[in-house]
Amino acid sequence: MEEISCTKCQAPILAGYYNSRDLIPCPTCDVPLKIDVFPAFYRGLRPGKEGEALTDDQASCFYHPQKKAVVPCDYCGRFLCALCDVELGGKHLCPACVETGKKKGRIVNLDRHRVLYDGVALRLALFPMIIFYITIVTAPIAIYLSIRHWNSPMSAIGRTKVRFVLAIVISGLQILAWTVGLIYFISRR
């Protein structure tokens, strides 16, 4: 069992302080603490599973032919032993599918970082308006980014495409303003 320590002085906190109703001062540094402990703390880490040895009439694991298959991979269908079975979000996967899913961003639960192209495009359409001259460069880039990444994965927490739409509209208006301005300037000369 891991020990819980004060987040300020790092002193270990005794079990008598857990799950108190109110804040209790740390016995070492007196900082008020509240520690909510859940059953997983007492149970610790689950021991890793070992693949069972294969007997005559049983299906074998795709990766370990000498081990007994216990479950098929939910993505590729390969038979897996207990050792190869990776349980992720209620699904059973083989290590190869986990690796591929992580690389190609197909398994949402493995995604740790996402670029918000809609936010980038909108900022690129809005911020350069402070110095209007550079919008002649940034407006086409904002429209390009919006169209290029229209179908790219967006935020994991779910966002609408309204930022893309706004970026296209604002950049479109900037390009229109430049076009009208240029035509007016040329016609006057």
Next chain:
Amino acid sequence: MDGKEETKYKRLPGRGHRRGGFISVSLTRCSLYLADNHVLAVDSTGFSEDYKRFHFSDIQAIITRKTRRGAFWSAFLALMMACSFMGALFLEGEPLRIFFWIFSGTFLALLLVNAFRGPTCICHIMTAVQRYQLPSLNRLRVAHKVIEMFRPAIDRVQGKLIPEEVTFDQNEGMLHPAHPLRQSPVRGHEIRHDDGTMHVMAFALILLDGILTGINLFHHTVIMATLSSLLAAGYCICIVIALVKQHDTDIPSSVRRITWASLGFVCISYFLSYVLMVISMVTSKPEKIATQWDVYRAMLNLSPHDSSLVMGIYAFVAACSLVLGTLGLVRVMRHRNGSANLSRAG
């Protein structure tokens, strides 16, 4: 792949910022989202997002620590509001007064918002392999609310504590009272004994300065004002040394708190001295102010009876010095007596 299906998330209350260092170029906004089987911690810069998922089956503990950040901000905002208010009341010129009224109103609004949001805290989520700070849970009220939202989901996955675990917990609780003695030593931090001599010096000087300032209120002389300034410089140095020396010692937390409060008071009194200096420069004849020494002399000559603002500043400094000095001395002497009794008994 089925995994491409986006998980439905529910936004949890609270929003905070992760500190990237003393001066952080990019601002990272942090927030929490609740899914069916996990909590998602999102760090967003506006251009990209970083995710951390904490499955309910893995969460071992949530540690909430109350901080003084909110109180500090309240004190700072109150001070700024008071200064702006004084400016609005005493300064001449309508535009300047309107400007200061707007400032004091803004500080008052910020102070009320800060007070309404309640005490501040730092929250950590603990699993078997890590302890991760949740900057979005930076107010106690929000932290309690969110933990209560987690609890049913965690109970559903992990179940309730089984009687053996609960008995173990209670036994530990019975063995150790709610407010036990200090634990020492802690992970290599040896707790030293300090009889608080530097604290005694600092608090004695503060008390003396309080008495002198009090006398100055009724009978102002340049000599006493000079002596008071020298005392202020003396206790400022003593407080800094005391703060350094009290680290990893058995000095009681009440004494530590009073010492830190004294440092805060020193900062405020230096700011007020600056205000006095400005007032003395404004009220003196320009031809008399030629050197820095002239400014200082003009400031010493400034009597509390000259204006209500100066009287207010003197009264505030005297009251704070007397309270801090007396309280600090009483607490340190109690600690010294306790230590002496223990060593005699030992």
